[in-house]
Amino acid sequence: MCLGPSATLHSEGVIAYVVPFPDTPPAPPAAFVAPPEVRLTEEDIRVADHTHMGMLGLYYLRPLSPNWLGGIAVFGAINGDHGGFFGWGISAAYQLRNGPWRAEAGLFAGGGGGSPGWVGGGLMLRPHVALTRTWGNGGSGRNIRCHSFRRSRCASRVP
Numbered sequence: 001m002c003l004g005p006s007a008t009l010h011s012e013g014v015i016a017y018v019v020p021f022p023d024t025p026p027a028p029p030a031a032f033v034a035p036p037e038v039r040l041t042e043e044d045i046r047v048a049d050h051t052h053m054g055m056l057g058l059y060y061l062r063p064l065s066p067n068w069l070g071g072i073a074v075f076g077a078i079n080g081d082h083g084g085f086f087g088w089g090i091s092a093a094y095q096l097r098n099g100p101w102r103a104e105a106g107l108f109a110g111g112g113g114g115s116p117g118w119v120g121g122g123l124m125l126r127p128h129v130a131l132t133r134t135w136g137n138g139g140s141g142r143n144i145r146c147h148s149f150r151r152s153r154c155a156s157r158v159p
Contacts, residue, residue: 043145053083102133
């Protein structure tokens, strides 16, 4: 009978059992597996010249651990005085969960264009903190975010 290199066979009468070698390393922890999250956001950005731009965001985030998410996101202007803007990039977030409630802090970093009159160099940074509640496969919440476009007239902090 072949038991492999990590076990040995002891027998006493008719009873046989397998005892692992004492130097056998412990089994690795189970891999963290969770479904991805798809998020849709609607945001209103106040532009420095006292105008605004409504923006729609779409996120695809994969859980990297029980608390960290990472993925891609795209944004596009949907209304306002500076239409034509689009942006894409990467997003990361750290979450704390308590039952159906989640507290989150995250950052989007990317670039885009489409309305060169105010986008500037095209770099878009969007840090945020959020409190959300989940219901089954969905949820909703509120966030505080800041949009920053490098070398441009647009910067917005929205509670």
